Amino acid sequence: MRPGYWRLSQRRAPSGAHPSTRIASITARKGEPRHRSIRGLLLDMDGVLYHGDAPLPGALEFLQRIAGLPHVFVTNNPRRTPEEVAARLAAMGLPRPEPSLILTSAIATAERLALEKPGFSWFAIGEGGLEAELSRLGERDPEAADFVVVGEGPGIDFERLTLAINLVLQRGARLVVTNPDTSVDDTHDGRHRVLPGGGALVAPIAVACGVEPLVIGKPEPALFEMACRRLGLAPAHCVMIGDRPDTDIAGALRLGMRAALVRTGRFRPDEDWPEALPRPQWDLPDLPGLLHALEPLLPTSDQRPPDPR
Numbered sequence: 001m002r003p004g005y006w007r008l009s010q011r012r013a014p015s016g017a018h019p020s021t022r023i024a025s026i027t028a029r030k031g032e033p034r035h036r037s038i039r040g041l042l043l044d045m046d047g048v049l050y051h052g053d054a055p056l057p058g059a060l061e062f063l064q065r066i067a068g069l070p071h072v073f074v075t076n077n078p079r080r081t082p083e084e085v086a087a088r089l090a091a092m093g094l095p096r097p098e099p100s101l102i103l104t105s106a107i108a109t110a111e112r113l114a115l116e117k118p119g120f121s122w123f124a125i126g127e128g129g130l131e132a133e134l135s136r137l138g139e140r141d142p143e144a145a146d147f148v149v150v151g152e153g154p155g156i157d158f159e160r161l162t163l164a165i166n167l168v169l170q171r172g173a174r175l176v177v178t179n180p181d182t183s184v185d186d187t188h189d190g191r192h193r194v195l196p197g198g199g200a201l202v203a204p205i206a207v208a209c210g211v212e213p214l215v216i217g218k219p220e221p222a223l224f225e226m227a228c229r230r231l232g233l234a235p236a237h238c239v240m241i242g243d244r245p246d247t248d249i250a251g252a253l254r255l256g257m258r259a260a261l262v263r264t265g266r267f268r269p270d271e272d273w274p275e276a277l278p279r280p281q282w283d284l285p286d287l288p289g290l291l292h293a294l295e296p297l298l299p300t301s302d303q304r305p306p307d308p309r
């Protein structure tokens with residue numbers, strides 16, 4: 001795990017400057033293929049399409065507009081199964097996606113571990129969505145697991161920490177975390193709160209064992225690469241839309257995708273761009289603004305695929 005995630009996710013903008021001086025409606029980057037037609041989209045969800053249980057302004061219109069364009073939903077959140085995520089979107093009044101279009105860090109973790117060791121054994125700390133995906137491709141074995149996998153949600157306690165630590169130190173299990181987020185936003189009884197993310201929950205085991213965990217979710221490549229495989233497209237033909245510079249944007253740009261930031265999530269309209277991170281091709285206040293900016297690159301309304309030039 002890179003300590004940089006920590007610092008960047010905690011960074012706040014100095015106050016005082018007017019938002020209009022901070023946000024370029026479109027961040028022009030010389031030489032970048034910003035004007036190439038878009039053949040596929042990767043969509044982050046929390047902070048892009050919704051906050052808590054409420055859809056963000058323009059989310060419905062955006063999803064209706066891109067309905068004919070190949071797209072997948074990608075989330076670092078490993079807690080819910082794709083079926084649960086689809087039902088949640090529908091409950092908010094958004095279109096219900098096919099569960100196969102929803103890629104979580106739990107799915108990417110299971111597929112990555114199966115590539116490394118087919119039929120792997122695992123012990124996990126995290127909520128149901130993670131265990132469901134690991135069970136699909138591996139076998140739970142708290143006695144002699146190949147991998148100790150940490151996700152998010154309830155389930156961490158002294159006994160489980162002790163078991164995990166000893167699987168790593170005495171059995172040689174590899175420590176894995178579904179996503180590097182140190183904290184994540186949540187809504188409880190209608191009020192915003194902050195929950196510990198995978199990066200925070202894996203820390204006690206990593207510290208006790210003196211090992212670096214294998215990190216799966218954004219900005220690491222596994223989830224992005226799985227999304228491109230699902231779309232059948234090269235990264236250069238895809239655009240990632242997200243709300244976090246350190247995960248959504250940095251990871252996509254590193255793989256050669258174009259990236260678009262909307263400032264409706266963790267990264268706010270008055271924040272300065274973190275100097276250490278590359279800028280996306282688009283940096284907009286919200287989805288309606290982004291849709292306007294992307295419109296010339298989207299398929300026409302009769303849903304013909306765009307010219308691949």
Ligand SMILES: [Mg+2]
Pocket residue numbers: 044045046047048242243244265
């Ligand atoms: Mg997000």
